[in-house]
Amino acid sequence: MTRDNFIPEHRRYSQRLARLEKQNNSAQAREHQPISNKVVGIKKQRRNSSKKRISVLVWIFGLVLLVMIYIISPLSKVTDITISGNNELSNERVEKATTIWRGRLIWTAFFAQRHLEHEAKIRDPQIRSLKVKLRGPQSVHVAITENHxxxxxxxxxxxxxxxxxxxxxxxxxxxxxxxxxxxxxxxxxxxxxxxxxxxxxxxxxxxxxxxxxxxxxxxxxxxxxxxxxxxxxxxxxxxxxxxxxxxxxxxxxxxxxxxxxxxxxxxxxxxxxxxx
Incomplete structure (x- = not known):
């Protein structure tokens, strides 16, 4: 290798060495930062985590509260009942057998269909099958088939x-x-x-x-x-x-x-x- 080629190579080596030393010094500086700075960072993380937990709890509590208010309010009660499929049975007889009455919680009538059908068949054998459909926030439709x-x-x-x-x-x-x-x-x-x-x-x-x-x-x-x-x-x-x-x-x-x-x-x- 000639002298002219050696000088640029030496410079590149010196520059690379200087960068490595600088990176090493930065890493050591971070490791030896004051303990107070670390404590502040940890406290900040804890505050952020606590805020998130509190926000989740507030949303859950608010949702539960809204559901409870809805349940006890008149908006959750049946106010209108329509019946179809009954040729020999009167509407009053079907309502009595199915226990779906005005004032009953509308969701208990919708989600308890199997139980209502079972009980209705016992109360009135002329009911062969029963299905409840929601027609509105306070309206239900009862479709039945009869044993003639x-x-x-x-x-x-x-x-x-x-x-x-x-x-x-x-x-x-x-x-x-x-x-x-x-x-x-x-x-x-x-x-x-x-x-x-x-x-x-x-x-x-x-x-x-x-x-x-x-x-x-x-x-x-x-x-x-x-x-x-x-x-x-x-x-x-x-x-x-x-x-x-x-x-x-x-x-x-x-x-x-x-x-x-x-x-x-x-x-x-x-x-x-x-x-x-």
């Missing part, structure tokens, strides 16, 4: 309403639907018949005037249905729901009033013809 009323039957000394899900409900109302006869000592058969008829379209079971339970040795499950159109139907309690659905199509083939036999197969004959 088929008619009434006598069990022992008590009169029961027969529903399309097979449930029996004590009643004192005047019967305007199907009159179930011969079930005084056959409670389970009556419940099963209700389930069978529940499979049918309303237009079919609304066309039944009365049903008699007439078991025989040859037909141990025989029932006789007296239709409002003047026809008589012989069927089995065990499958009447599956077979009676063909009744409208059978009528189109009948020339006049007569008997429809659904016990074995399906056929019909006029009252005037020889009894089959």
């Amino acid at each position: 009323l088929l008619g009434e039957g006598q069990i022992g000394k008590q009169k029961y309403a027969v529903l399309t899900n097979g449930q029996l409900q004590l009643t004192t109302a005047q019967n305007t639907n199907i009159d179930f006869k011969g079930f005084e000592k056959n409670r389970e058969q009556l419940k099963f018949l209700g389930q069978q008829l529940g499979k049918l379209k309303p237009v079919i079971y609304h066309g039944i005037s009365s049903i008699e339970y007439q078991p025989t040795k040859e037909s141990p499950h025989q029932i006789i249905l007296y239709m409002k159109d003047g026809n008589t139907v012989k069927a089995n309690l065990t499958n009447v729901g599956d077979k009676l659905k063909y009744y409208p199509s059978i009528l189109t083939k009948m020339k006049g009033q007569g008997v429809v036999d659904l016990r074995v197969g399906a056929y019909s004959y006029d009252y005037g013809s020889k009894d089959k």
Whole structure:
């Protein structure tokens, strides 16, 4: 290496060494700063941390306070109730069964739907399902589906309403639907018949005037249905729901009033013809 090249290299080395010494001195100065400065920094950090915690607590407390004020205020109470899906049940009867009344906390009605549905079914078996919807800050809508009323039957000394899900409900109302006869000592058969008829379209079971339970040795499950159109139907309690659905199509083939036999197969004959 020539002398001319050596001089610039030496200068660069000297400059690099000077920078390193300067950085080292700065680091030592920071390490040996007065303890009072460190204490001040720590106190400042603690104050900032305390402010943040206090701010969070104030927000939480304020939110809880607002919720409590809302709960005890009239704004959280139900003032308007609408009901849909009830054809046989009155609005008053639905409200009583569901325990959703004006003045009840609106959120307890919305978030406790399953409990309300369970209790409503117990209080009134004609309620099949229930759903609560919020229509406003103080308005709820109750949508229900019904177990339709088929008619009434006598069990022992008590009169029961027969529903399309097979449930029996004590009643004192005047019967305007199907009159179930011969079930005084056959409670389970009556419940099963209700389930069978529940499979049918309303237009079919609304066309039944009365049903008699007439078991025989040859037909141990025989029932006789007296239709409002003047026809008589012989069927089995065990499958009447599956077979009676063909009744409208059978009528189109009948020339006049007569008997429809659904016990074995399906056929019909006029009252005037020889009894089959």
